[in-house]
Amino acid sequence: xxxxxxxxxxxxxxxxxxxxxxxxxxxxxxxxxxxxxxxxxxxxxxxxxxxxxxxxxxxxxxxxxxxxxxxxxxxxxxxxxxxxxxxxxxxxxxxxxxxxxxxxxxxxxxxxxxxxxxxxxxxxxxxxxxxxxxxxxxxxxxxxxxxxxxxxxxxxxxxxxxxxxxxxxxxxxxxxxxxxxxxxxxxxxxxxxxxxxxxxxxxxxxxxxxxxxxxxxxxxxxxxxxxxxxxxxxxxxxxxxxxxxxxxxxxxxxxxxxxxxxxxxxxxxxxxxxxxxxxxxxxxxxxxxxxxxxxxxxxxxxxxxxxxxxxxxxxxxxxxxxxxxxxxxxxxxxxxxxx
Amino acid sequence: xxxxxxxxxxxxxxxxxxxxxxxxxxxxxxxxxxxxxxxxxxxxxxxxxxxxxxxxxxxxxxxxxxxxxxxxxxxxxxxxxxxxxxxxxxxxxxxxxxxxxxxxxxxxxxxxxxxxxxxxxxxxxxxxxxxxxxxxxxxxxxxxxxxxxxxxxxxxxxxxxxxxxxxxxxxxxxxxxxxxxxxxxxxxxxxxxxxxxxxxxxxxxxxxxxxxxxxxxxxxxxxxxxxxxxxxxxxxxxxxxxxxxxxxxxxxxxxxxxxxxxxxxxxxxxxxxxxxxxxxxxxxxxxxxxxxxxxxxxxxxxxxxxxxxxxxxxxxxxxxxxxxxxxxxxxxxxxxxxxxxxxx
Numbered sequence: 309x310x311x312x313x314x315x316x317x318x319x320x321x322x323x324x325x326x327x328x329x330x331x332x333x334x335x336x337x338x339x340x341x342x343x344x345x346x347x348x349x350x351x352x353x354x355x356x357x358x359x360x361x362x363x364x365x366x367x368x369x370x371x372x373x374x375x376x377x378x379x380x381x382x383x384x385x386x387x388x389x390x391x392x393x394x395x396x397x398x399x400x401x402x403x404x405x406x407x408x409x410x411x412x413x414x415x416x417x418x419x420x421x422x423x424x425x426x427x428x429x430x431x432x433x434x435x436x437x438x439x440x441x442x443x444x445x446x447x448x449x450x451x452x453x454x455x456x457x458x459x460x461x462x463x464x465x466x467x468x469x470x471x472x473x474x475x476x477x478x479x480x481x482x483x484x485x486x487x488x489x490x491x492x493x494x495x496x497x498x499x500x501x502x503x504x505x506x507x508x509x510x511x512x513x514x515x516x517x518x519x520x521x522x523x524x525x526x527x528x529x530x531x532x533x534x535x536x537x538x539x540x541x542x543x544x545x546x547x548x549x550x551x552x553x554x555x556x557x558x559x560x561x562x563x564x565x566x567x568x569x570x571x572x573x574x575x576x577x578x579x580x581x582x583x584x585x586x587x588x589x590x591x592x593x594x595x596x597x598x599x600x601x602x603x604x605x606x607x608x609x610x611x612x613x614x615x616x617x618x619x620x621x622x623x624x625x626x627x628x629x630x631x632x633x634x635x636x637x638x639x640x641x642x643x644x645x646x647x
Numbered sequence: 648x649x650x651x652x653x654x655x656x657x658x659x660x661x662x663x664x665x666x667x668x669x670x671x672x673x674x675x676x677x678x679x680x681x682x683x684x685x686x687x688x689x690x691x692x693x694x695x696x697x698x699x700x701x702x703x704x705x706x707x708x709x710x711x712x713x714x715x716x717x718x719x720x721x722x723x724x725x726x727x728x729x730x731x732x733x734x735x736x737x738x739x740x741x742x743x744x745x746x747x748x749x750x751x752x753x754x755x756x757x758x759x760x761x762x763x764x765x766x767x768x769x770x771x772x773x774x775x776x777x778x779x780x781x782x783x784x785x786x787x788x789x790x791x792x793x794x795x796x797x798x799x800x801x802x803x804x805x806x807x808x809x810x811x812x813x814x815x816x817x818x819x820x821x822x823x824x825x826x827x828x829x830x831x832x833x834x835x836x837x838x839x840x841x842x843x844x845x846x847x848x849x850x851x852x853x854x855x856x857x858x859x860x861x862x863x864x865x866x867x868x869x870x871x872x873x874x875x876x877x878x879x880x881x882x883x884x885x886x887x888x889x890x891x892x893x894x895x896x897x898x899x900x901x902x903x904x905x906x907x908x909x910x911x912x913x914x915x916x917x918x919x920x921x922x923x924x925x926x927x928x929x930x931x932x933x934x935x936x937x938x939x940x941x942x943x944x945x946x947x948x949x950x951x952x953x954x955x956x957x958x959x960x961x962x963x964x965x966x967x968x969x970x971x972x973x974x975x976x977x978x979x980x981x982x983x984x985x986x987x988x989x990x991x
Contacts, residue, residue: 407811456982465807469985472810473978480974484967577818624830633822637815644808644815645800
């Protein structure tokens with residue numbers, strides 16, 4: 309008994325070390341990206357100035373640039389990356405399908421639809437309700453996809469096909485809403501829909517930080533549920549979990565995570581698809597390890613995409629969503645070919 | 648693989664095609680009726696009786712000018728583009744042995760748009776002729792790319808793989824288009840009109856430059872019908888019956904590219920006609936691809952005429968781009984296909 313327990317621990321140990329190693333590596337990567345985001349740009353600030361300004365001790369120009377322009381943007385990028393990645397990891401566990409993600413299930417398109425309806429059709433409603441509208445749209449799309457594509461116990465490729473269809477449907481609906489609206493409102497919505505964190509404000513950061521403060525701990529609390537879910541319906545029931553209830557709760561969690569992001573930044577594709585895959589390559593199948601690595605990976609992807617978007621074609625800003633799509637779509641092709 | 652049964656039932660191949668002939672007449676009647684409505688109804692209310700006068704006794708009045716100069720080219724384009732897309736969809740689905748292999752789902756529209764945008768950005772292409780060539784090349788490259796990806800790796804007939812490969816190609820193209828439009832304001836100005844996907848205000852003269860490819864695609868799709876009947880019985884059976892699989896594949900892909908490419912060049916991105924039309928005729932057309940292609944073409948024409956007509960009335964006083972209208976009509980067919988559970 310003792311000897312088998314010992315050998316088990318010996319087997320786990322190098323795994324643990326690997327996870328810790330990966331986590332700290334990703335953390336350092338994020339830190340490096342954070343540093344280059346804060347220091348690079350048309351206004352060349354040396355690290356010392358940036359540090360001083362962050363602490364509120366710099367001169368007026370650098371304080372404005374660092375505190376009002378760069379810091380909210382970097383924080384927003386991080387939060388968005390984390391949320392999309394967690395949402396993707398949860399969705400992939402529920403669907404037991406590596407191709408599932410907030411994007412392929414139509415959730416992002418639904419959330420965008422909700423937000424565009426609010427922006428264009430009801431311009432009088434304050435923007436504070438934008439997350440709620442996006443959430444409503446996201447839930448609606450998820451329900452559509454779920455009811456069209458769910459086959460019960462069997463494999464869930466149908467779910468992905470239904471999700472693609474629902475996504476296209478909502479995109480068409482968005483275009484129709486755009487025809488309704490006034491020109492000024494439409495150009496605002498168009499800017500937003502391309503998935504950009506250009507012009508991030510502290511109020512945006514506040515929205516996503518508040519929701520993250522609730523949602524991220526919730527996600528980490530649900531790791532056991534996710535592990536059980538990933539084993540399939542029959543095993544989950546055998547293990548005594550209320551599968552249907554858990555699935556709905558987890559789906560709600562995933563939808564909330566991605567809709568909040570969509571409300572703030574517009575749909576940024578493929579982060580929720582790529583991050584969990586990279587995490588699984590590193591961490592195996594235990595969600596206790598997958599979630600933190602996926603979250604760090606997501607944050608790094610969005611930060612890197614934003615950094616590229618700011619610098620490659622400077623002074624023109626390229627929306628983050630373009631770079632994540634440029635990396636993410638080939639990744640999807642790779643997944644398709646490999647399977 | 649389950650979906651193959653739909654394509655492989657050849658038992659009623661040589662029955663008298665009465666059902667198909669009735670269907671053909673019905674769709675011809677529908678096209679005629681919709682064509683007339685398309686001339687008579689629109690944002691500007693016109694006297695229905697005056698439509699015939701515009702042709703028989705043209706008097707240069709405002710009404711007659713609207714009918715001859717605006718509505719007639721639009722209706723003609725709808726018929727041509729719809730027929731081309733319907734036929735292309737039918738051939739594509741036979742080729743991929745997959746009921747969701749519509750040209751639109753393979754990224755044809757975005758590929759064409761990318762090439763047109765890239766052409767006007769990098770090569771400063773400006774003439775309609777150049778746009779047509781670029782659109783056709785882009786459509787072909789995107790479709791071939793998606794189809795090729797779905798053939799790589801295991802499980803080559805999976806619908807999910809094909810659809811997601813198309814989705815991936817579409818998002819790459821969309822990202823690149825956006826990049827070009829952001830970097831180059833002038834392109835945005837030129838492209839905005841083209842990207843809308845509509846039949847309004849298209850230069851009917853473009854029809855002349857597209858005509859050769861359109862005719863070639865049409866002829867190819869007539870010739871290829873009997874071959875596809877054999878092809879539908881599966882690669883091994885078809886080969887043992889003496890069919891050169893590779894030749895048929897190449898011919899079918901060329902037909903799809905010629906037809907769908909011409910359609911995109913004519914009207915911009917029009918979604919889902921190529922998916923919906925073959926789906927609508929499948930149960931009535933039987934298993935003979937000569938009929939399936941013909942009836943898909945006629946149904947596609949009727950569908951696009953209908954969508955174009957509906958696009959004038961959905962939002963009061965405003966027209967929505969017909970490409971959006973066809974998406975709204977076509978997606979339910981896709982979802983129904985998914986719901987039926989025959990896809991893998």
